[in-house]
Amino acid sequence: MFRNQYDTDVTTWSPTGRLFQVEYAMEAVKQGSAAIGLRSRSHVVLACVNKAQSELSSHQKKIFKVDDHIGVAIAGLTADGRVLSRYMRSESINHSFTYESPLPVGRLVVHLADKAQVCTQRSWKRPYGVGLLVGGLDESGAHLYYNCPSGNYFEYQAFAIGSRSQAAKTYLERRFESFGDSSREDLIKDAILAVRETLQGETLKSSLCTVAVLGVGEPFHFLDQEAIQKVIDTFEKVAEEEEGEGEVGEGEAEAAAAPAPAEQGGGGSGDQDVAPMEM
């Protein structure tokens, strides 16, 4: 989309009834590296691609534990994501303290959505530039929600957000009907396969992705590298040929990215590369 005279303020409508600042915020989500979520009746799996600023640095944390029964994966401005994760943890723990009972995830996402909506209707605020895949449990089982900077939220059987998420979505669309009754292991395998789709040719290694699981009777936790590698090994046997090209491509892209990692510089999304504050 192009610049126009109605896109300076979040509180300015365009004549066609759009709030451009909100839509630009949603663009920021598309710039972040991919995050994927899928659920069965009893489990939710969140997976994401680990992107590091450079070979020297560690990768950004994109999946957060909110409570034993709720986890969130983010894409977009990670700083915004961290703040919202802190809010979710706070809401969750306050509920637990008052009622000695876990906060139903469906109620948490509504609080989150209402919080995001406020930022679309105040001239002194800006929308959060982060999309959240919230997975959690409530009385009716496992749920996966997507919270958008616009303040909307949707429930999904499976979803992917971030850059090159379309490839993952295509994969998930083919398979989602079987997820409801999937076993926990199959669900994890599907998540990692979906991550592989977003890498588009790059070799899938356990160091490149983070996977977290939660379910009925299973508190939220991350899978360790070994466990992920084991799943990868079950299907990734043709990796070796592509390895050489994949690595070189990655190295060049990272050198071109801006050097300072934690700056909240201008919202110049749509530039040649991922802006430094987005992961």
Add this chain to the structure above:
Amino acid sequence: MTFTIPIENGNEVKNAEADSQRTLYPYVTGTSVVAIKYKDGILMASDMGGSYGSTLRYKNIERMKAIGKHSLLGASGEISDLQEILRYLDELILNDNMWDDGNSLGPKEVHNYLTRVMYNRRNKFNPLWNTLVLGGVKNGEKYLGMVSMIGVSFEDNHVATGFGNHLARPILRDEWREDLSFEDGVKLLEKCMRVLLYRDRSAINKLQIAKMTEEGVTVSEPYSLKTFWEFSAFTNPTVGAEGSW
């Protein structure tokens, strides 16, 4: 809130106006509530009396109420504070229902909410002068707990408030067992209520028994217990007591 005005020599004067804002002593009170877990859920009994000091002034007060779909509240102590608590719970359940999302507050959640309320009021030196019994069944799980006016809270298979603690609980400790039938449960509660009727001066002979199961709450119509006053100890109470006439 109590405001204190320090005077030079270090003594402090309490601001009388601010004091009248907080509860110092109860006025209209209900007496014991007794509750037990039984096979299908919870049974709770209380009488319908409201005492004004030593006068048995009100004889039609319902001290047990259903809370939402899954809980039953019984209260002893200040009746006006009970009514206040019912308003809080009403709002709580209303907001819970407005979510309309298949999740609902069960007895455990309500009990903990009440514990927080009672404890926070106690910390402000303005307690709700009640001892509450909260029972319920949700998803097949039975729950029975108690909260006092200072925020002491616990769960058990049988609870009682006020005089019930001293007169009813020993009976329950001896005779309660898992999976009592409804009839046996009622008999056990009536035994406790009869002792309370004989020995608690603020008890009246008009009681209700409430039943809470997975299906819901039913509060019985008020009825009276049969009493027997011809015990020889009653006919000649002072026989054998040294120094009495």
